[in-house]
Amino acid sequence: MKRGTGVLVVGASAAGLATAEALRREGYRGRITVLGAEPHLPYDRPPLSKQILSGQWRAERTLLRPPRLLAGLDLELILDTPALALDAATRTVQVRGGSITADHVVIATGAAPRTLPTPPALRGVHVLRTLDDALALRAGLGDAQRVVVVGEGVLGSEIAATARELGRDVTLCGPLSAPMAGQLGDLVSARLGALHRGNGVRLELGAPVDGLTDRNGEVTGVALVGGVVLPADLVVVAIGAAPVTGWLDGSGLSLRDGVVCDAYCRAAEGIYAAGDVARWRHQGLGAEVRWENRTNATEQAAVVAAAIAGTPRPHEPISYFWTDQFGTKIQVHGTVTRDATAQVVDGDPDDGRFVVRYERDGAVTAVLGWNMAKQARIRRQELIDGRADPVPQESRSR
Incomplete structure (x- = not known):
C-alpha cells in the first residue's frame, strides 16, 4: 500500500x-x-x-x-x-x-449495531446496519411468519412497520412504554403506538429483554424479564449502535x-x-x-x-431527523427531551396532520410535524429565534 x-x-x-x-x-x-x-x-x-x-x-x-x-x-x-x-x-x-x-x-x-448475547451461529437472528444486512434480512423474511423486533427506537419501529406491511406476524418489544418514546416524548409516541396497533403490530413494551430461546441452532423466541416468551422464527435486534x-x-x-x-x-x-x-x-x-x-x-x-480548506467555522446545527411508518411521515427539528412540555400548535391529531411544539424552561427545544412537513419547517424558526409564536385558540386545549 x-x-x-x-x-x-x-x-x-x-x-x-x-x-x-x-x-x-x-x-x-x-x-x-x-x-x-x-x-x-x-x-x-x-x-x-x-x-x-x-x-x-x-x-x-x-x-x-x-x-x-x-x-x-x-x-x-x-x-x-x-x-x-x-x-x-x-x-x-x-x-x-x-x-x-x-x-x-x-x-x-x-x-x-449493538447485539444481544446469543449462542454461536444462532440462525434466524438479524441486525440491520449495512446493505448486506438488509438483503439478508429481506431474504429471511421470505420464509418467516412470526417476527419479533427487539428495540422500540427509530430503526426497530421502521423494521416492524415494513415487516407488517409484508404480511408478517410482527411483535415489537422493548423497555419503553411506546414506539420511539425516547425520540418523540409521550404525546406523540402514544399516537405512534396506536398507529402500529391499528396496522396489526403487537406491542409488548415496558419490559426489558432477558434473552433469546432456541432449538437445534434456530431461534424460537424472545424471553422478557418477568417470564413472558414471545415466539418467533425470525428476530431482529435493533437496540442502538x-x-x-x-x-x-x-x-x-x-x-x-x-x-x-x-x-x-x-x-x-x-x-x-x-x-x-x-x-x-x-x-x-x-x-x-x-x-x-x-x-x-x-x-x-x-x-x-x-x-x-482554511475557512473554519463551528458546527452548530439544529438536529433534524425523519421517519416513515405506515404511510405517515414524522419529522423532528431540534431535540425532544422527556422533561419538555408538548403542545399541538397546528393541525389536528384526529385528522392525522398536526405539529407539536416542545418547550422547556420557557424555551422552544423541538418542533415535530406529523404529515405536516411545511408547517413544521416554518415552526422551526422558533428554535432559531428562541421564542414561541402564539398558539391558535382552537389548539390550546389539545
Missing part, C-alpha cells in the same frame, strides 16, 4: 462521501483517498429499513452517486479495506498489507462514546471526524453531543471540509 499526501477519508459512508464532495466545492484540488470497509460504493442507509427491506428498490438505487459522478470527483476509492489502526502523531492509517499517510485524516467510520472506534485504541485521540472533537470537528492536528462516529462540542447547546442522523452527517462533512 502506497504512502500518500492530501486528504484520507476513512469511511465510504454518507459523511465520508459528503466530505470529499464538499472539499471539491471548496476548491480543494489535492489527492482525496476514500477508504471503505465494505465492498460497496457509498450508499444511503435510510432506505435500508424501508425500500430495500420491502423489496421496492434494487440495491443499486441506494447508491449516493452513480459511478460516472464519482469519477468526476477524481477520488481514489479503496473498498473492502477496513482501517486497522491510526497513529495520530504522523496521521498514518494501517490497513491490510501496508499503511497510508496523509496531510489530513477524516474519520467517518460510522457506528455498528455504538461508534466504530475500536481501531483507534492507542491512536492518541480522545475516545468517549465517539471521537471527541472541538467545535470545528477537529480531533487533533490535521485529524477530523464526521457523522455518527463524531462527538463534538456544540457551542450553541454548551455540551458535547453525538448525533446519529443523516442530515447531521452531511452538514458536519461540510464543516470538516471548510476547516481543511
Whole structure:
C-alpha cells in the first residue's frame, strides 16, 4: 500500500462521501483517498429499513452517486479495506498489507449495531446496519411468519412497520412504554403506538429483554424479564449502535462514546471526524453531543471540509431527523427531551396532520410535524429565534 499526501477519508459512508464532495466545492484540488470497509460504493442507509427491506428498490438505487459522478470527483476509492489502526502523531492509517499517510485524516467510520448475547451461529437472528444486512434480512423474511423486533427506537419501529406491511406476524418489544418514546416524548409516541396497533403490530413494551430461546441452532423466541416468551422464527435486534472506534485504541485521540472533537470537528492536528462516529462540542447547546442522523452527517462533512480548506467555522446545527411508518411521515427539528412540555400548535391529531411544539424552561427545544412537513419547517424558526409564536385558540386545549 502506497504512502500518500492530501486528504484520507476513512469511511465510504454518507459523511465520508459528503466530505470529499464538499472539499471539491471548496476548491480543494489535492489527492482525496476514500477508504471503505465494505465492498460497496457509498450508499444511503435510510432506505435500508424501508425500500430495500420491502423489496421496492434494487440495491443499486441506494447508491449516493452513480459511478460516472464519482469519477468526476477524481477520488481514489479503496473498498473492502477496513482501517486497522491510526497513529495520530504522523496521521498514518494501517490497513491490510501496508499503511497510508496523509496531510489530513477524516474519520467517518460510522457506528455498528449493538447485539444481544446469543449462542454461536444462532440462525434466524438479524441486525440491520449495512446493505448486506438488509438483503439478508429481506431474504429471511421470505420464509418467516412470526417476527419479533427487539428495540422500540427509530430503526426497530421502521423494521416492524415494513415487516407488517409484508404480511408478517410482527411483535415489537422493548423497555419503553411506546414506539420511539425516547425520540418523540409521550404525546406523540402514544399516537405512534396506536398507529402500529391499528396496522396489526403487537406491542409488548415496558419490559426489558432477558434473552433469546432456541432449538437445534434456530431461534424460537424472545424471553422478557418477568417470564413472558414471545415466539418467533425470525428476530431482529435493533437496540442502538455504538461508534466504530475500536481501531483507534492507542491512536492518541480522545475516545468517549465517539471521537471527541472541538467545535470545528477537529480531533487533533490535521485529524477530523464526521457523522455518527463524531462527538463534538456544540457551542450553541454548551455540551458535547453525538448525533446519529443523516442530515447531521452531511452538514458536519461540510464543516470538516471548510476547516481543511482554511475557512473554519463551528458546527452548530439544529438536529433534524425523519421517519416513515405506515404511510405517515414524522419529522423532528431540534431535540425532544422527556422533561419538555408538548403542545399541538397546528393541525389536528384526529385528522392525522398536526405539529407539536416542545418547550422547556420557557424555551422552544423541538418542533415535530406529523404529515405536516411545511408547517413544521416554518415552526422551526422558533428554535432559531428562541421564542414561541402564539398558539391558535382552537389548539390550546389539545
